Amino acid sequence: MDLNGDGILDLLSGSYSKNDGDMAGVLYWLAGKEESFEPAEPLRTEDGDLLLIHTERKGVDRFADRICTKPWAADLDGDGHLDLVVGNMVGHFALFRGREEGGFERESSFLKLESGERMSVGRHSDPLLVDWDSDGDLDLLSGSDAGGVCLFVNSGSVDRPRFRGKQMLLPEFSGDGDFDGANMLLIPAGATLDRPGRNTRIAVADVDGDGQRDILLMDRTEALVPAQGISFEDCQADLLRWAEEMSQLEANAPEFDIDGEITAEVIEHAAKEEAHRAKRNEFAREHVLTGAWLLRGKTVGRGAEGPPVR
DSSP states (O other): OOSSSSSSOOEEEOOSOOOSSSOOOOOEEEOBOSSSBOOOEEOBOTTSOBOOOOOOOOHHHHHHHHSSOEEEEEOTTSSSSOEEEEEOTTSOEEEEOBOTTSSBOSSOEEOBBTTSSBOOOSSOOEEEEEOTTSSSSOEEEEEOTTOSEEEEOBOSOSSSOOBOOOEEEEOOOOOSOOBTTTTBEEOOTTOOOSSOOSSOEEEEEOTTSSSSOEEEEEEEEEEEEEOTTOOHHHHHHHHHHHHHHHHHHHHTOOOOOTTSOOOHHHHHHHHHHHHHHHHGGGTEEEEEEEEEEEEOBOSGGGOBOSSOBO
């Protein structure tokens, strides 16, 4: 998008956290040049403050609302000014309205469904605004931590957007195994996935030139494979026992107030959990699977034609 109106495309980026003071995902832009980009600069308000997601929630919930930002700029309300829609860790979408003088309003609001609930993809929203159904207004697509491709159809108008409930253009990833409370997938050594996995990020383009919008998808799936010398069956049994022990350990965790003092009891228990996680390395090792996939578009229903292909 051309953020500064000079006729050259610029880049937008989010971040996990600025790691000092108030934990929040700073938004950055890289001004386009003829053949390159300027160094990244934080987006700021008209007063020079950092442009950060506004939330009334406190403690851990406040952090989760403001970190893992993923921005997309488009004129959502048809007033001729670029707006900013930003994904976050908990899967919601913050809206910064564009100002007539340039830049964005200081305070954001969260996009909501027609029902009044916050729009959500579960965790790790990554918004993309495009007229998916070709009715003249902008719809919202997103990947998610759980995988798949989510669609929120704009049932309003160009200047008064309203979003229906979430549709899945591609289902969330479903695999065998659920260890460590983090959906860790156990696979044989050397195995690959035959479908998109988790942590999906998407782009939309007519890749094959047939006049239909296609979806390009990247994924990242954390998996476990048996350690050297351990059979798949033995590893599976060891993991089940290990996971049960971890659940018991987590159930006995002392209460922790993110805004309060970190006690010696909390530190001691955290060390026990870390030691137990290390035991898993004796029979299973972490393995990360990534891939690039193409979902070919179709005319009817603006869905995807056939299975995704690498």
